[in-house]
Amino acid sequence: MNVTCDFLVIGAGPAGMAAAATAARLGLSTVLVDEQATLGWQIYRQVEGRGDNPPGVSHLDWVRGAALAAEFRASGAAYQSGTQVWQLDKDRKVYVTDGTKAACIVARRVFIATGAMERPVPLPGWTLPGVMTVGAAQIRYKTSQWVPQDGAWLAGSGPLVWLYAAQVLEAGGRIAGILDTAPPANTARALRHTMGALRNWATVQRGRALQQRVRAAGVAVYKHVSALEAKGDGQLSSVRYCINGQWHEKPASLLLLHQGVVPHAHATLSLDAAHRWDERQRCFAPVVDAWGNLSVDGYAAAGDCAGIVGAEASALQGRLAALEGARALGVIDATQRDAQAAPVRAALLRHLPIRPFLDALFAPRASLFEPADDVLVCRCESVTARQIRDAVALGCVGPNQMKAYTRCGMGPCQGRMCGLAATEIIARTRNVSPSEIGLFHVRPPLKPLSLSEFAALAEG
Amino acid sequence: MAAERITVYVDGAAVTVSANDSAASAALQAGIGYTRLSPITGEKRAPYCMMGMCFECLMVIDGVPSRQACMVTVRPGMRIERQTGARVLS
Numbered sequence: 001m002n003v004t005c006d007f008l009v010i011g012a013g014p015a016g017m018a019a020a021a022t023a024a025r026l027g028l029s030t031v032l033v034d035e036q037a038t039l040g041w042q043i044y045r046q047v048e049g050r051g052d053n054p055p056g057v058s059h060l061d062w063v064r065g066a067a068l069a070a071e072f073r074a075s076g077a078a079y080q081s082g083t084q085v086w087q088l089d090k091d092r093k094v095y096v097t098d099g100t101k102a103a104c105i106v107a108r109r110v111f112i113a114t115g116a117m118e119r120p121v122p123l124p125g126w127t128l129p130g131v132m133t134v135g136a137a138q139i140r141y142k143t144s145q146w147v148p149q150d151g152a153w154l155a156g157s158g159p160l161v162w163l164y165a166a167q168v169l170e171a172g173g174r175i176a177g178i179l180d181t182a183p184p185a186n187t188a189r190a191l192r193h194t195m196g197a198l199r200n201w202a203t204v205q206r207g208r209a210l211q212q213r214v215r216a217a218g219v220a221v222y223k224h225v226s227a228l229e230a231k232g233d234g235q236l237s238s239v240r241y242c243i244n245g246q247w248h249e250k251p252a253s254l255l256l257l258h259q260g261v262v263p264h265a266h267a268t269l270s271l272d273a274a275h276r277w278d279e280r281q282r283c284f285a286p287v288v289d290a291w292g293n294l295s296v297d298g299y300a301a302a303g304d305c306a307g308i309v310g311a312e313a314s315a316l317q318g319r320l321a322a323l324e325g326a327r328a329l330g331v332i333d334a335t336q337r338d339a340q341a342a343p344v345r346a347a348l349l350r351h352l353p354i355r356p357f358l359d360a361l362f363a364p365r366a367s368l369f370e371p372a373d374d375v376l377v378c379r380c381e382s383v384t385a386r387q388i389r390d391a392v393a394l395g396c397v398g399p400n401q402m403k404a405y406t407r408c409g410m411g412p413c414q415g416r417m418c419g420l421a422a423t424e425i426i427a428r429t430r431n432v433s434p435s436e437i438g439l440f441h442v443r444p445p446l447k448p449l450s451l452s453e454f455a456a457l458a459e460g
Numbered sequence: 461m462a463a464e465r466i467t468v469y470v471d472g473a474a475v476t477v478s479a480n481d482s483a484a485s486a487a488l489q490a491g492i493g494y495t496r497l498s499p500i501t502g503e504k505r506a507p508y509c510m511m512g513m514c515f516e517c518l519m520v521i522d523g524v525p526s527r528q529a530c531m532v533t534v535r536p537g538m539r540i541e542r543q544t545g546a547r548v549l550s
């Protein structure tokens with residue numbers, strides 16, 4: 001069935017919930033769609049499901065998430081959960097599916113808030129069962145309080161490593177050890193951005209408290225890990241890591257990887273909106289103006305999908321995009337928009353200046369972007385780093401030629417897992433910046449669709 | 461308020477899981493190790509991201525192949541099976 005609305009929001013994380021609530025309050029007929037079953041995505045996952053207000057490390061996020069979810073529920077915006085967007089047209093026809101039937105939503109404004117994903121960084125053995133991401137394990141914790149009992153190894157760099165470790169310990173689980181891959185130079189680089197960090201010192205303190213908690217619990221923390229390997233025959237059995245040129249090996253049944261988060265920009269890429277390479281965050285992000293407007297008319301994007309800003313800033317940016325949407329649709333004028341935006345912008349100034357500090361402190365180690373030749377980069381099509389390098393040597397200068405040549409990025413994940421890694425490999429092989437290489441073209445459908453889903457669309 | 465517990469069948473074996481869990485989470489809890497074979501190399505694979513990005517969790521759910529198990533919430537009696545054949549879309 002086709003739906004028409006003023007303001008369509010894609011993604012029910014903090015940016016999407018705040019935008020939808022703001023737009024609906026201003027009188028726009030608003031629809032929020034999200035492929036997840038519940039509001040709040042990763043950080044505010046299950047805020048509605050858990051009647052108890054969890055104490056401890058998750059408390060503050062729970063309070064903020066519950067407030068946003070309540071504001072959204074009270075706003076009158078429509079909500080379609082379990083609804084995935086698989087195509088966006090330039091004329092703002094947005095195609096969705098609930099897994100059984102496809103449908104089309106025609107909107108006057110579309111706001112994309114598809115958030116972040118963990119940065120995929122290929123390493124030897126990362127496809128073995130028993131190897132997952134830290135975020136994957138945290139999803140199990142948030143949905144059903146599952147924590148590892150046999151001792152999980154955590155490897156990588158990023159605030160999520162410490163947060164998850166603290167959550168596991170608090171819930172009575174076991175961490176075998178933390179393999180910290182952040183290069184030593186990160187600290188000095190981060191200190192150059194102390195002024196920004198001072199604006200939001202509470203966040204820095206919260207992060208330090210988490211680290212202290214994890215160390216105080218006696219978890220072994222191995223610093224300056226320069227390389228990692230997952231070993232096993234069809235199932236993870238050990239983890240190898242290198243410190244100061246020395247390799248070590250430890251038995252492991254669960255290895256959780258994390259190298260920070262990057263924008264999940266598949267939707268904006270598929271629109272052919274302008275994108276930029278962000279050197280500080282080592283990722284591509286859509287080009288947006290101060291209101292989140294994209295280069296494609298009637299479309300906006302904000303929150304982590306337009307550059308990593310964190311949950312609180314994402315919600316604030318969502319509000320700005322909704323105000324601008326209301327202005328563009330003639331519900332408020334520019335003066336009213338600016339007046340309502342002023343406190344939101346003031347609040348953003350508390351959250352944005354800390355980013356350069358965090359980005360520098362947890363920046364991934366450069367050598368991780370040069371996996372050995374035999375490492376699988378494309379999990380779906382089983383394409384190795386060597387095949388990508390060979391394609392470059394044969395004259396495939398960009399990712400799209402390389403894709404046609406190797407099938408890298410042609411599997412069901414459509415390059416979500418290998419795209420950025422492949423661009424980094426091509427850039428290093430050619431000795432140019434990733435900004436010159438770009439990403440794979442993203443073509444609809446954004447995710448594979450079955451024939452029966454398509455059929456429903458034709459029946460209208 | 462803990463979520464209700466329900467029973468699902470992972471490769472035929474009954475497993476009790478939270479009603480909030482995904483089918484992929486149920487498969488992990490069942491301890492079956494791998495959840496699919498790579499249609500390209502035959503290697504064993506298992507859910508990696510649990511957030512709909514990697515497509516490593518493709519499984520046969522209630523007879524329908526290639527479902528993204530991490531995006532499917534369990535239902536009582538759900539049959540969740542390893543996917544060992546070629547890639548198919550119903």
Ligand SMILES: Cc1cc2nc3c(=O)[nH]c(=O)nc-3n(C[C@H](O)[C@H](O)[C@H](O)COP(=O)(O)OP(=O)(O)OC[C@H]3O[C@@H](n4cnc5c(N)ncnc54)[C@H](O)[C@@H]3O)c2cc1C
Nearest residue numbers: 011013014015034035041085114115116135303304310311
């Ligand atoms: C794995 C992971 C764990 C994290 N854990 C924490 C944490 O513990 N604490 C913390 O402070 N921050 C955490 N973060 C960061 C935090 O989640 C983000 O800063 C914040 O959620 C960004 O908000 P957002 O509204 O921009 O997007 P998100 O909250 O990411 O929301 C995006 C939403 O878009 C939906 N979506 C995406 N594509 C589609 C589509 N095609 N169709 C329909 N819906 C779609 C997704 O289902 C999701 O609900 C984590 C991030 C990740 C990736």
Ligand code: FES
Nearest residue numbers: 510514515517530
């Ligand atoms: S586990 Fe990655 S898509 Fe399901």
